[in-house]
Amino acid sequence: MEAQPFLKKRILGIQSGELIAFLGFYLFWAFAYHTAITINSRAWSKGEVSLLDFGEFMDTVGLDYILKALLTFPIWWLLIRRLKGWKNIKKISLHFIFLPAFVLIWQQLYYWISEIVGFGHLNGVARVWDIYIPALFYTLQFGIIHSYNYYLDNQRKIRLEGELRTAALKSEISALKAQLNPHFLYNIFNTISASVPAKNERTRHLIAELSDLFRYQLKASQVEKVPLREELEFVNKYLALEKERFQERLEIDIDVDDSILNELVPPMLLQPLVENSVKHGLSSLIEGGKISISIQKKGDQLAFEIADTGVGIKDKTNAFDKGIGLTNTRLRLEKMYKTTLQLSDNTPKGLKINFAI
Structure with a gap:
């Protein structure tokens, strides 16, 4: 019961549960890439490299995926949260700018940090793989992010449609009830007004105002729109009755x-x-x-x-x-x-x- 509020807690507009899933996604692919490299290395056959070697993990892919995650998060926040009101086609078109910028910035930072700390990286024509793979990974992750966001929007629309159907049904039932015998209320108000002594003219006036409120409510159940003038008259009558109390x-x-x-x-x-x-x-x-x-x-x-x-x-x-x-x-x-x-x-x-x- 307590885990649910924690998962829905927002950090910079993104839920904690989404951030956990985001980190899990990166850890999975980082370890999968590390495993693939390790299995295909010559050192594997000699037993010199372990899948659980943290230093080797950081050397091969750890730094790689940490930088990718750091560069992905602001783009994710901008597209999915800050530009939430934009149409999907406009947000997707921004990837033509973000994708090359992501690859270029990642490659330069990765090479620069690797040279400082002594990690290895591709050289020569092999560097093309450090363009192709990050671009492929960028496309994969934002394909998943956009799909997930589309799913959430669709669920919200389904809930809203359900609420609207429920509200419409309740309104229809209320309208039917109001139309069963609308003159009954007016007759009751007239009876009450007639029973009030003449000296209590103010009370009679309040009863008449209340009768007008019910009359307008009945009209509201039968028409879709009214002049703003009539709506304001109704609000003024309601506030006049509240003024009598306050x-x-x-x-x-x-x-x-x-x-x-x-x-x-x-x-x-x-x-x-x-x-x-x-x-x-x-x-x-x-x-x-x-x-x-x-x-x-x-x-x-x-x-x-x-x-x-x-x-x-x-x-x-x-x-x-x-x-x-x-x-x-x-x-x-x-x-x-x-x-x-x-x-x-x-x-x-x-x-x-x-x-x-």
Whole structure:
């Protein structure tokens, strides 16, 4: 049980388990090469060389593979981690630059160090083997690395598709439930509102606002997109109800240009994020806090930002495992727009959520 977290621990963006496999790969090929050289040497027949001779191992291939590993790691990190968002064809094309550079740098370092410490190396026309073999090994190892990375990406896509199917099924079931008798809720709200004394007009108003929230939720289950204006009206009604609970402890700031209010967006897109800020960010603070919503047009996209001055989230990697609102919104964005939520720290405190559609 304890080995699993260790294997997933990351060093420069690469998991410990991957590094162990990387070192094991090099040790295997280094020893296999050493064995082949030893068996084919004249000294083998005379019993002068042992497969377990560490000094001989370092002399023949140890230095060779140590240098290869040191040169491989930064290329691996750059292609698989730093340029993770690049298309495979672009990353593979970089090997036309990295492969000759790898071979040249390895050969020069290997010869230079070998001459300093007294190890032997190929000379004359035989040096061509110190071009061919490193190039072949480079192709082999990065073929394996790219295949492994493709496998991981494919597994992530399979998991995401499974999550999306589950979320879609739950949404369909929820929509069916909501459509069983939608007027039942409205009638109940009207009955409650009628039973409230006339002097409690504020309570009647709150019941009417709550009724509007349910009406919009029903609409959200029947349409794919609504004008941004309607989505913001829904969020404003929700925040107005929360304001009744928090009073002066809740400050609200909405910054949206009128020119984009007719842009179409998925319904119920903002409310789960705002609710997350209220419930998990501000509700536990005695002094309350502020929620800011900013929406801007950037090129062909709408850029959204929901920020709060609450307690924030330390472990942002696992944040989506805890909240239904964050998780469902992330899945909707990935399915509809191939984008996702970006979580960061707000200033001076709290959480900031950004995304674009």
